Structure formats: C-alpha cells, structure tokens
Amino acid sequence: MTDLIELLREGLPEEAVLTDPDVTGAYANDMASFCEAGAPAVVVLPRTVEQVQHVCRTATALRVPIVPQGARTGLSGAANASDGCVVLSLVKMDRILEINPVDRIAVVEPGVINATLSRAVMEKGLYYPPDPSSWEQCTIGGNIGTASGGLCCVKYGVTAEYVLGLDVVLADGRLLKTGRRTAKGxxxxxxxxxxxxxEGSLGIVVRAVLALKPAPLEQLVLAAEFPSTASACDAICRIMERGHAPSLLELMDRTSVRAVNAMGNMGLPESTEALLMAAFDTPDPAPDLAAVAELCTAAGATEVVPAEDAAESDMLLQARRMTLPALEAVKGVTMIDDVCVPRSRLAEMIDGTAAIATKYGLTIGVVAHAGDGNTHPTVCFDPADPDESRRARESFDAIMALGLELGGTITGEHGVGVLKREWLARELGPVGVEMQRGIKQVFDPLGLLNPGKLF
Structure with a gap:
C-alpha cells in the first residue's frame, strides 16, 4: 500500500489523501443495514477531473479496487468499501458550472447537493424535479448512480429522465463524454x-448535463383518511384511471403515521389505517383537489381534508419526509425496502407486508410513492438482539419475494448494491445477468470499479 499512497500523492494535494484508519473507517459504509463493508486502504477527495483520472490510472496500474462515493446516504450498500480499496469520494467536486434558462439545462459536478441545485435553479424560475427524501444531504452523483426518485416522480419522473449527458472517467483513466446538451438526440x-x-460499476461520473423544467406553481395538498389500505389503494387506482396528474401522491400506513407523531408531534390522525396525500401544482388546483376528494370519498375515505394554504401543505409534506427517521427511532435500526409493483397490485403489496410483519413478530411500517407503485416497507429491529436481527433479514427477503410475485421489481429507486445482489439475479434471470456482466466487462475489464456490487 505504500506504493499506492505515494503514487496517489504525486497527483493529489496532501489534504486530499486520507490514510488514518480512524478517518478512513468513517468512509466504510453507507446507511444500509446487513451489508458487509471492508476497510479501505485510502480515501481520496479529488477536486478536478484530472485528479480523478490520476486516481483511476494509479489504481488500475496497481490493480487496486476503486469504490466511488457521494454523501453515503444510500440504502443498499452500494457505496460500501471493500478491503484494501481506494475510496473515491466526490463530495469536494461540488460546483454548479452552468444554469442556462434558454436551453433549460444545468451543468454540475457530482458532489453538488440535490437541494442546493434545486434552490439555485429555482432562483432563475426553473425546476429540477427529482427530490429524494434525503435531498438536503444526497448528491447529484449519488442520485445518478442509483437512478433515484422522490416524492414528485408521479408527475415529473425520475433522475434518468433528466440526465442529458455525462462526463465519465473510466477505470483506466480515459474520459468518456456521453449524451448531449440538446433537447433531442x-x-x-x-x-x-x-x-x-x-452504481459506479462502469465509470466515475465527473460532470452531468441535467434537464430543467419551468418552475411550477405552489402545490396544495389534500389528506384523506381511510379505514383500510385496500380502500386507500382503490382511491389511488380511481385517481390514476380518471387521468388526473397529481404532482404528488403519497401513502402512509398506520404504523408510519404513529411513528411520525411520536417523533414530531405532527398531529396526524392515528385512528386511520392509511393516510393518502395528493397534491396539484396547476394554476387552479381547487377543481383537481375537489375531484380527487370525491374519488377518495367514493372509495371509502372517512375524512378528506384539503390544505388551506401552502403552509399547511408544507406541514403535511414535512410529516411525510419524516417517516423514515421516525421509523428508525422505533427500534434504533431499520432495513428499508423499495419494492415497486404495478399500481393495480399496490393493496396486495401493502397488506402482504402487514401479514409478513405479523408472521415474523416485527414492526414494519410502509410508506409509498403511491402514484407509481413504489413502496418502502421499513423493518424496525434491535441489532443487539440476534433473533430479532435474523427475523428482520428473513422478513426483508419475504417482502422482496412478494414484490416479484406481484409482477414488481426489487428496487424502484434505491439500487441493488450489496443488499439485493442475490435478488437481482432472481429478477433478471440467467440470460439477463449474463448480458449485464458482458457490459461490465466492456467498461471495466479488470473488475476494479465498485467490486461486489450488483452481481
């Protein structure tokens, strides 16, 4: 490792090469549970494309694995270190290089925080829609690596739909430019x-050209209480079937509602079995909200309450964004799934998850980007209890099996990483895995980029 450190320092500032084990150990893993992580040999924090190229050339010459990282807010172990690797942290490459209102694009480095970009483009009357729950911490590079989504996906789509072009450093240090700046191509x-x-397994993203939208109007949110998840999911199907285009359509089950109240005293209705939030950002959202309220009532909602203003809407959305940390507080640790199923099977997914919770004697809360069928079953457990940890892992697998059985996918937006590696093979099948391994071989023939992830 001495040669590795010396060679890295030839092309990087002294402060950009971290070797103290107490420091490098802090970069060993992301936020996922049950994912093995190794001890990195070194952590590097480049600030330029040329420095990233130097790191890749050096690692390739010495046959040392490279693990790219952003803010490490991921939930699948995709940013976890492997023993003896170079952790390539891109958080110092955090410049917004361009915001172009005419072409409606932004050009950014990978370490730019999602919320920072969103606020910067909003000042120019533009909008970058992908908004993961961790948007105040997660980076654009990490969002690209995991193809992340967020609360607004039902209307505006996911990260993949906003990435027009990339600059990517390949494993051997060559710079590849993909895509375009144009609206079509x-x-x-x-x-x-x-x-x-x-997930950083094909190359290191060092620059991204992102599409922007005109800034939307302030959205108004409607909250509907339901006596069962089935009735709430019936309302979701009615809303989508009738052609409505909400800017947000989110579902919280009873466990999630109670956890949020316990953490933040949000005053959400704890008697409800499912709480549905729908929002519209149209010039006049009142008719849309009224139509959705009628559909919710027809589906069995016990109460439908539209927010009176933006402040009330923001409060409801804050409650939704609090869900994951609130569930984590139940036991101290969570395993967060992100199974996505067809909207028509959403009720089966949520009720099936409740049955799994009962079977394994665990608390499992479910929140969902209901408009696109993306559920987040969150298993709460005590990691100090071996039996409970075992049951948590088994319940997690049962939830993913249920998702595939219902015609869904093992991950809608969190990625595969280490956590779902076995399940990716089950979803893709042997031919699919063979083709994906072939693509990996073309871009990374030595297998140095983020080894052990995906496959």
Whole structure:
C-alpha cells in the first residue's frame, strides 16, 4: 500500500489523501443495514477531473479496487468499501458550472447537493424535479448512480429522465463524454442512460448535463383518511384511471403515521389505517383537489381534508419526509425496502407486508410513492438482539419475494448494491445477468470499479 499512497500523492494535494484508519473507517459504509463493508486502504477527495483520472490510472496500474462515493446516504450498500480499496469520494467536486434558462439545462459536478441545485435553479424560475427524501444531504452523483426518485416522480419522473449527458472517467483513466446538451438526440447507443443506475460499476461520473423544467406553481395538498389500505389503494387506482396528474401522491400506513407523531408531534390522525396525500401544482388546483376528494370519498375515505394554504401543505409534506427517521427511532435500526409493483397490485403489496410483519413478530411500517407503485416497507429491529436481527433479514427477503410475485421489481429507486445482489439475479434471470456482466466487462475489464456490487 505504500506504493499506492505515494503514487496517489504525486497527483493529489496532501489534504486530499486520507490514510488514518480512524478517518478512513468513517468512509466504510453507507446507511444500509446487513451489508458487509471492508476497510479501505485510502480515501481520496479529488477536486478536478484530472485528479480523478490520476486516481483511476494509479489504481488500475496497481490493480487496486476503486469504490466511488457521494454523501453515503444510500440504502443498499452500494457505496460500501471493500478491503484494501481506494475510496473515491466526490463530495469536494461540488460546483454548479452552468444554469442556462434558454436551453433549460444545468451543468454540475457530482458532489453538488440535490437541494442546493434545486434552490439555485429555482432562483432563475426553473425546476429540477427529482427530490429524494434525503435531498438536503444526497448528491447529484449519488442520485445518478442509483437512478433515484422522490416524492414528485408521479408527475415529473425520475433522475434518468433528466440526465442529458455525462462526463465519465473510466477505470483506466480515459474520459468518456456521453449524451448531449440538446433537447433531442438519438446519435448512437444511449450510453448516458446506461450509466444512470450503474452504481459506479462502469465509470466515475465527473460532470452531468441535467434537464430543467419551468418552475411550477405552489402545490396544495389534500389528506384523506381511510379505514383500510385496500380502500386507500382503490382511491389511488380511481385517481390514476380518471387521468388526473397529481404532482404528488403519497401513502402512509398506520404504523408510519404513529411513528411520525411520536417523533414530531405532527398531529396526524392515528385512528386511520392509511393516510393518502395528493397534491396539484396547476394554476387552479381547487377543481383537481375537489375531484380527487370525491374519488377518495367514493372509495371509502372517512375524512378528506384539503390544505388551506401552502403552509399547511408544507406541514403535511414535512410529516411525510419524516417517516423514515421516525421509523428508525422505533427500534434504533431499520432495513428499508423499495419494492415497486404495478399500481393495480399496490393493496396486495401493502397488506402482504402487514401479514409478513405479523408472521415474523416485527414492526414494519410502509410508506409509498403511491402514484407509481413504489413502496418502502421499513423493518424496525434491535441489532443487539440476534433473533430479532435474523427475523428482520428473513422478513426483508419475504417482502422482496412478494414484490416479484406481484409482477414488481426489487428496487424502484434505491439500487441493488450489496443488499439485493442475490435478488437481482432472481429478477433478471440467467440470460439477463449474463448480458449485464458482458457490459461490465466492456467498461471495466479488470473488475476494479465498485467490486461486489450488483452481481
């Protein structure tokens, strides 16, 4: 490792090469539970593309694995270190290089925080829609690596739909440019989309051209209480079937509602079995909210309450964003699934998860991006209790099996990483895995980029 450190320092500032085990150990893993992590040999924090290229050339020459990282807010172990690797942290590459209101694009480095970009473009009357729950901490590079989503996906789509072009440093240090700055373009294979969701296993994203939207109007939120998840999911199906385009359509089960109240005294109705939030950002949202209220009532809602203003809407959305930390507070640790199923099977997914919770004697809360069928079953457990930890892991697997049985996918937005590696093979099948391994071989023939992830 001495040669590795010395060679890295030839092309990096002294402060950008971290070797103290007490420091490097803090970069060993992301926020996922039950994911093995190794001890990195070194952590590097480059600030330029040339420095990233130097790191990759050095690691390739010495055959040392490279693990790219952003803010490590991921939930699948995709940013976990492997023993003896170079952790390549991109958080110092945090510049917004351009915001172009005419072309409606932003050009950014990978370490830019999602919320920072969102606020910067909003000042120019523009909007970057992908908004993961961790948007105040997560980076654009990490969002690209995991193809992340968020609360507004039902209307505006996920990260993949906003990445127009990329600059990517390959494992051997070469710089690849993909995509375009134009609104349209079909020249050659779509390598840009290939890198989105690749979890750093094909190359290191060092610059991104992102599409922007005109800034939407303030949205108003409606909250509807339901006596069962089935009736709430019936309302969701009615809303989508009738052609409504809410800017947000989120579902919280009873366990999630109670956890949020316990943490933040939010005053959500604890008697409800499911709380549905729908929002519209149209010039006049009142007719849309009224129509959705009528559909919710027809589906069996016991109470429907539209927010009176933006402040009330923000309070409801804050309650939704609090769900994951609130569930974590129940036992101290959680395993967060993100199974996505067809909207028509959403009730089966949520009720099936409740049955799994009963079977394994665990608290499992479910929140969902209901408009696109993306559920987040969150298993609460005590890691100091071996039996409870075992049951948590088994329940997690049962939830993923249920998702596949219902025609869904093992991950809607969190990625595969280490946590779902076995399940990716089950979803893709042997031919699918063979083709994906072939793609990996083309871009990373030595297998140095984020080894042990995905496959």
């Amino acid at each position: 079909v020249a050659g294979y779509d390598l840009t989309r290939l890198f989105v969701g690749s």
